[in-house]
Amino acid sequence: MEKKLGKDVPKGALRIEFLESNCDAVEEKGYMKHFTPEQLAEMKDELASVTIEMNDIEEAKKEVLAEFNERLKPFKEEQKVLLNNIKNKAEFVTEKCYKFIDKENRIVGFYNEEGDLIESRPAYSKELQGTIFQMRRTGTENI
Numbered sequence: 001m002e003k004k005l006g007k008d009v010p011k012g013a014l015r016i017e018f019l020e021s022n023c024d025a026v027e028e029k030g031y032m033k034h035f036t037p038e039q040l041a042e043m044k045d046e047l048a049s050v051t052i053e054m055n056d057i058e059e060a061k062k063e064v065l066a067e068f069n070e071r072l073k074p075f076k077e078e079q080k081v082l083l084n085n086i087k088n089k090a091e092f093v094t095e096k097c098y099k100f101i102d103k104e105n106r107i108v109g110f111y112n113e114e115g116d117l118i119e120s121r122p123a124y125s126k127e128l129q130g131t132i133f134q135m136r137r138t139g140t141e142n143i
Contacts, residue, residue, distance in 0.1 A: 101127050 006022075009015045020026060035043070085091045097110045101123055108127060109120040 103128055 006015050006018045009018045095112065097112055097118060100109045100111065101107075102109065103123070106123045106128060107120055108123045110118050112118050
């Protein structure tokens, strides 16, 4: 079969009439129709315009997203602390604690300002060494 048919007949109604009168049947058929070099150049220009516009929009999106992330940052940090506190059922604090040494039982206890024992451990040997200034505490001397 020939690659081209009826190209010598002028384009338009005359060529369509030529093809219809010389064919065996006319059918609807889908196929890939090639573009002309002018059409391709026009599409490439349009693609460049669309790409530039998309890039501008993406840059604006990044700026807005960065702004939203900055606004969310303190809430996310607070959420992290709250989740950790709920998970541990406690919070980590640093405050004054009062150390008491029980020399008889060789134990050291630390109490918070509310009088709650927060930690106890075996006493170190240097903690058990007495000085001449230490007095036996009963807890009633200053009351």
